[in-house]
Amino acid sequence: MIHCLPLTQVLLVFAEDDDQSNGFRWACEKAGFRCNIARTPESALECFLDKHHDIIIIDHRHSRYFDAEALCRSIRTTKPSENTVIIGVVQSSKIPNNLCNIMYRTRYVENSSRMACYNELIQLEFGQVQAQFKLRACNSLFAALEKSQEAIEITSEDHVVQVCSWISNCAKVCSPEKHHFIKTLFPSLALKAEERFCYQ
Template sequence: MGVPKEENTSLCVENKTYYYVSTTPSDIYRAQKAGQTEDCPVLLIFAKEDSQSDGFWWACDRAGYRCNIARTPESALECFLDKHHEIIVIDHRQTRNFDAEAVCRSIRATNPSEHTVILAVVSQASGDHEEASVLPLLHAGFNRRFMENSSIIACYNELIQIEHGEVRSQFKL
């Protein structure tokens, strides 16, 4: 079959896609990479590179998703119209670089965004502040909110949940 069988693993074939089944941590990553059958394009919109944008970038890499990153609202809209991403992650933690809600509204105003899932990355609520309502985000066109967490696995889990939930359900309609 062309795929070597390693010790302590078994090989399963499903639609000509190879999946490794193993309990060792190094093989779990290989199983995730081997199991990639679909391409889920992701657009990251972050004005600056930081640990949060890096977390999502590496999560996309781990999940095998095509990923683009845009630094300005203009380049984000241009990139989206060119590539029609299924998932968009917009940095909503600070307003001094760009207005995340305005970026979301401009993307939602386009025809290709009908089935796109847009995620707002928001700052962690500090101890002296009450958590903000999600309603303004929903009214701006966001589908989900992600509390700032630069852990690659937290970002990865969020992307996987979006793909297996919202994105795939859109294809069933």
């Protein structure tokens, strides 16, 4: 069975159409990404909460349309934004030193060239977006390990244990009295433990 990754979703937040927003829109179509466009901070937040975009590109060049920093903070306070890559489009002459630290994972210096926009999206897709996807998968795996009632061990290709659930750890080191307690609470675990470990 072949599992396909979902299409990357991009949210463009630009108050009006210009060469820069058109460049990113063209780049999304060329890359095969799903693209939504928002004109106001309210519609951007609403759209993001509905679709949980992988990449958000916010126009940070002009403050007369909307407060880009406030929008970014609003998005960052939501749960779905944990693994979202937010990009700030800035003018080359006005790049605050702490811009990346405060809000954005990265910044894009204004360049409306379609190929520059396309290259930026592709680099994000194969860099930060995939890294966030793997991080999300690892978080899900560790959450499942914590809640599991079975002994689970994850090994490397050389069969060296890399990660194991707390129940698996308990089964390895417990005394006969504790083993009886585990056997009472988790019969399937105790059976597996008896097959695999020696108890003194």
